[in-house]
Amino acid sequence: MSTEQPPANQRDIEEGVRTDFRNAMSYGSYLDLERILSAQHPVSTPEHHDEMLFIIQHQTSELWLKLMLHELVEARRLLDANDIGKALKCLARVKHIQKTLTEQWSVLATLTPREYAQFRGFLGSASGFQSFQYRAVEFILGNKHAGMLKVHQSDPKAHELLENLLNEPTLYDAFLAALARKGYDIPAQILNRDVTKPWSFQESLIPVFKDIYESEDTLWSLYQACEDLVDVEDNFQAWRFRHLRVVQRTIGFKRGTGGSSGVDFLKRALDLTFFPELFAVRTEIGN
Secondary structure (H helix, E strand, O other), X not given: OOOOOOOOOOOOOOOOOOOOOOOOOOHHHHHOHHHHOOOOOOOOOOOOOOHHHHHHHHHHHHHHHHHXXXXXXXXXXXXXXXXXXXXXXXXXXXXXXXXXXXXXXXHXXXXXXXXXXXXXXXXXXXXHHHOHHHHHHHHHHOOOOXXXXXXXXXXXXXXXXXXXXXXXXXXXXXXXXXXXXXXXXXOHHHHOOOOOOOOOOOHHHHHHHHHHHHOOOOOHHHHHHHHHHHHHHHHHHHHXXXXXXXXXXXXXXXXXXXXXXXXXXXXXXXXOOXXXXXXXXXHHOOO
């Protein structure tokens, strides 16, 4: 055994550490890093240094959106199976993903208006508005919009995913159905609603949620589910607002690359809500 000491400020490689991966799975092969790390293709000519930031920002956001959708679909399945505890675990993970996505805007905000203007024209009509995964997350949370499918007609897989989610119950629908199975008085017209339509405020749910929040007999998991849904909406609105502010500080009030009005269009998204009754019930609690 060698007694030679490693140089100062260097950690010796232990004898048991594997270094030959010719016939074994490696970290890179497991994660398919060759494809992931070669998926950044700047289109500016000459290539602008900051376009790499722009691409990676959006690619990583799409990865997080993929995981968020994965967790939301599973949470809905678990609610359908009356396994509220495990559904809450999924929502807890969703909330952490949302915070990470919101914090990512601070990296893009380091892109100055002049820097972005130098390569923005090369993006053509490409826009985050066309993110099918973002739209899928909105759909499963209740912000359905059949007209959005037109944007994805050229992508059969994306179109199929959104069409399926459009015709499926939302996470909130699944939660309300679970409450009905627990004996709560969820009106039949809500349980049998047209799930292709966006959710609209239902006054008849206020007494149900008031009971959940005020009754000492409420199962903790049901109370926690209500609060988790509120957190998910709050986090979503924080993401929307941070997006708006980063866009405004970078391009001002220019039109979006995808054809939208830009900042004004993003502002209107702040009026959209997923679970309005869970916010409205707070006015009634204690009265």
